Amino acid sequence: MRLAYLGTPDFAVPALRALHGAGHEIAAVYCQPPRPAGRGQTERRCPVQCVAEELGLAVRTPERLRGDADVQAAFAELGLDVAVVAAYGQILPRAMLAAPRLGCLNIHASLLPRWRGASPIAAAIRAGDAESGVTIMQMEAGLDTGPMLAAETVPITPATTGAILHDQLATLSAPLILRVLADPPPPVVQPADGVTYAKLLRREDGIIDWTNxxxxILRQIRAYDPWPGTQTRLDGTVLKIGDAEIAPVETLQPAGTVLDARLTVACGTDADGRPTALRLLRLQRPGRAMMPADAYQRGQPIAPLTRLG
Structure with a gap:
């Protein structure tokens, strides 16, 4: 098929490589423009642009799609059979949705209709879902509301982090989109029941509330790896938490209290009113690398009865 590919982050790279490798004619790749990044604030190309240029594909990086008639006309002039969208970062206007002969397909990182929206991977882990997956959806004007064409499922285990699930779903998306293009299945309307929305994550979402x-809290730590990460405060200093595990505790202590030298921290009570605690496994001070808890304690130990948060 003659297609356009619209995507920006690492998640969108495997599907782009698969489409190119399968021999589809990729008329143009759309992604977000280079943005200032790092301490020097030098402009950095997104992962999709880097890969597209490596493959010798034409790249377009419009600042906006909505309200720009020239950008929309240039898209229509490509004469596309279909457009494939994966974490592009902009909402496609109606004119672009209607331009390809077969419309636009979206690779969405959830099992729709659960977790429509901006951050479905983190939302699924944070909520304690037993599984996640990838859905190929026919795009329409609503937010992730279009009919579904195919889906693949993966389990969410107690060890699953946002980074792990991201890579699993990105890998799943490549053969799934190829299968849909090769043999399009009949579309299935999304059920009205079970709709949930994943909000756009912000840095403050990673702040730990030890009364939970x-x-x-453990789901929060794993869901928000790598971004926005989770953090607490120690004597006014931001302390990042990289991993933790559930720890036994018998008596209720003030939330955020460090209970022992192994960095067991008192948390809130569970649904049955029983005290709970986490043992920190990896943590990081500003300007330092993330390190195991025992190495951290050898350098700048956190004393029992210290309050975090």
């Missing part, structure tokens, strides 16, 4: 129960 330990299981909820």
């Amino acid at each position: 129960d330990a299981a909820s």
Whole structure:
């Protein structure tokens, strides 16, 4: 098929490589423009642009699609059979949705209709879902509301982090989109029941509230790896938490209290009113690398009865 590919982050790279490798004619790749990044604030190309240029594909990086008639006309002039969208970062206007002969297909990182929206991978882990997956959806004007063409499922285990699930779903997306293009299945309307929305994550979502129960905080730590990460405060200093585990505790202590030298931290009570605690496994001070808890304790130990948060 003659197609356009619209994507920006690492998640969108495997599907782009697969489409190119399968011999589809990729008329243009659309991605977000280079942005200032790092301490020097030098402009950095997104992962999709880097790969597209490596493959010798034409790249377009419009600042905006909506309200720009020239950009929309140039898209229509490509004469596309289909457009494939994966974490592009802009909402496609109606004119672009209607331009390809077969419309636009979206690779969405959830099992729709659960977790429509901006951050479905983190939302699934944070909520304690037993599984996640990738859905190929026919795009329409609503937010992730279009009919579904195919889906693949993966389990979410207690060890699953946002980074792990991201890579699993990105890998799944490549053969799935090829299969849909090769043999398009009949579209299935999304059910009205079970709709949930994943909000756009912000840095403050990673701040730990130690009055939550330990299981909820552990899901927060794993869901928000690598971004926005999770953090607490130690004597006014931001302390990043890289990993933790549920720890036994018998008596209720003030939330955020360090209970022992192994960095067991008191959390809130569970649904049955029982005290809970987490043992920190990896943590990081500003300007330092993330390190195991025992190495951290040998350098700048956190004393029992210290309060975090």
